[in-house]
């Protein structure tokens with residue numbers, strides 16, 4: 001057993017998990033349960049009362065967090081300690097949204113000053129493009145931006161741009177290309193005019209196959225349409241921590257926006273990787289997004305664990321994963337603009353906490369990061385919610401909804417809200433056999449049939465959920481919401497004693513992919529691997545099955 005599972009508090013939690021009454025009972029025993037189990041910070045309200053938890057549960061979970069030195073681990077992250085031990089890096093995405101006057105020294109440099117310089121450069125660029133000062137090679141203003149990147153250099157900018165659609169200035173359109181599948185870029189380019197299109201190539205490492213290939217294809221397309229090599233500088237900019245490689249690739253040095261190795265890919269939307277967002281919503285709104293995230297940083301760093309929203313959410317997720325065998329967690333956004341968030345949180349959490357050894361290399365003997373999935377309400381209610389209500393797997397859920405819609409048409413929003421709240425209620429209370437039978441009392445079925453149908457209509461309930469509300473979806477509330485999930489991820493990783501900031505599994509995919517590429521292009525033998533891989537490679541070379 002690892003030290004964690006040997007701890008008395010861990011074992012007390014395991015014991016305690018078997019003794020909790022149904023949530024129905026917890027609610028009827030405490031009419032103030034909502035007041036006692038909800039928190040407000042940074043424009044967000046977290047209702048965590050619909051969780052399998054009594055006061056004793058909470059105090060054991062907070063005890064576990066304290067014994068895991070969570071408070072000092074939080075301080076270490078904010079201070080820039082090398083907490084990413086396998087890559088020997090600090091983890092300072094929080095510095096990207098720190099106020100200009102703050103000082104965070106790393107290797108003798110105040111990195112906040114560097115961040116502010118880059119934000120200023122972004123601001124100038126955004127103004128120049130949206131004001132029409134920045135012209136394409138034939139003197140036309142830019143109308144379309146194509147953002148090329150993958151992983152953290154794609155999903156953050158895409159999901160945040162989608163979420164903040166009501167804040168677009170209307171000066172530009174943006175298109176996102178990530179996949180190396182040629183269809184993705186071909187379909188995008190079909191609709192674009194090279195004279196009015198700007199490409200933003202985002203790659204922290206400037207070494208990612210998909211992004212390099214897509215950028216080369218974009219450049220070839222641009223040159224084939226009549227532009228000259230000298231025109232590339234007016235249509236291609238890059239965001240990268242590898243300025244040298246970006247310059248070698250042919251990007252004008254003035255058009256390179258820096259980022260840093262102390263920012264993990266999945267935590268990078270706050271850096272110049274967020275340039276496509278800033279181009280769409282303007283720099284003031286982008287700064288509001290940063291301010292929202294910073295407010296959550298302050299809350300996370302300075303609030304006692306008992307009222308700390310990321311801590312509470314992180315502990316509950318761990319509670320279900322480690323003590324109730326929950327293997328997945330669903331994020332349900334009741335807002336069309338937020339429909340991409342589940343995918344974003346999936347990347348954030350699964351790339352961070354999908355780990356099997358502790359910081360010192362010991363195999364874990366407990367579950368770590370769950371499978372994160374989800375979608376947009378109410379759509380999911382007509383599909384996978386069935387499993388949430390009556391399936392055998394326990395799936396804790398987060399419901400996220402703004403109280404006011406950007407599109408208050410007719411009865412839509414009140415209906416949306418009724419569904420959101422109705423689902424959390426149904427999951428919590430379920431339906432007993434007697435209730436189901438009573439509902440059938442007026443039907444024409446005979447008693448035997450009624451009993452059979454009633455059995456199928458039973459819902460055990462006691463299914464946990466959090467509800468997160470905000471007044472309205474704004475750049476600020478969105479910033480706080482995303483930072484809330486970033487820190488929730490941190491909390492779990494800290495207690496599990498894993499490194500949430502490396503991604504060796506993803507790196508393996510890159511390596512193997514390159515080896516197979518050599519074999520597919522016939523530079524290497526295709527008979528040295530396992531029989532399945534050899535055959536697949538040979539079939540691809542033949543081009544038919």
Ligand SMILES: O=P(O)(O)OC[C@H]1O[C@H](O)[C@H](O)[C@@H](O)[C@@H]1O
Pocket residue numbers: 150151152153202203204205206207208211264265266351503506507
């Ligand atoms: O920004 P890049 O260096 O091109 O990396 C793009 C992505 O590559 C890998 O998949 C990493 O695991 C991601 O975290 C990263 O965001």
